Amino acid sequence: MAKKKGKKSGKNGALETVTRPEVKVRDHDAHVLVCKGGDCKKRGSKDVQRALKDELRAAGMNRDVRMDSVGCLGLCKHGPNVVVYPSGTWYLGVIEQDAPEIVECHLKNGAPVEHLAAEFRPRKKGR
Numbered sequence: 001m002a003k004k005k006g007k008k009s010g011k012n013g014a015l016e017t018v019t020r021p022e023v024k025v026r027d028h029d030a031h032v033l034v035c036k037g038g039d040c041k042k043r044g045s046k047d048v049q050r051a052l053k054d055e056l057r058a059a060g061m062n063r064d065v066r067m068d069s070v071g072c073l074g075l076c077k078h079g080p081n082v083v084v085y086p087s088g089t090w091y092l093g094v095i096e097q098d099a100p101e102i103v104e105c106h107l108k109n110g111a112p113v114e115h116l117a118a119e120f121r122p123r124k125k126g127r
Contacts, residue, residue, distance in 0.1 A: 028066040030084055032065060034048060034081075037070075038072075040080040044080055045079065051097075051099035055104075084102075
């Protein structure tokens with residue numbers, strides 16, 4: 001039986017029960033987002049994603065790490081860009097040759113590749 005999620009307005013403003021599908025999302029050790037926006041695509045994001053997938057397969061990790069392409073991550077002039085979760089590490093200007101190090105150090109051993117990772121700047125305080 002599907003679990004109840006909540007209520008929403010139906011016809012004539014009447015509330016109806018909304019159910020959640022009986023589907024479970026697979027757990028992964030990491031989730032990698034590869035930008036496929038226009039600038040990143042022009043700079044080789046397709047090749048970067050292919051290289052990352054090839055390295056994951058070679059390491060036997062392709063079922064442990066989920067990889068998705070996204071429309072645009074911003075920071076277009078620095079692409080191709082890749083973000084790795086759950087750490088939230090951003091890699092800017094990634095090239096195919098970076099894939100083995102990202103897979104080995106970060107995705108396999110959990111240590112972001114510091115010389116490739118972007119630095120975070122502090123958030124601006126409320127005005």
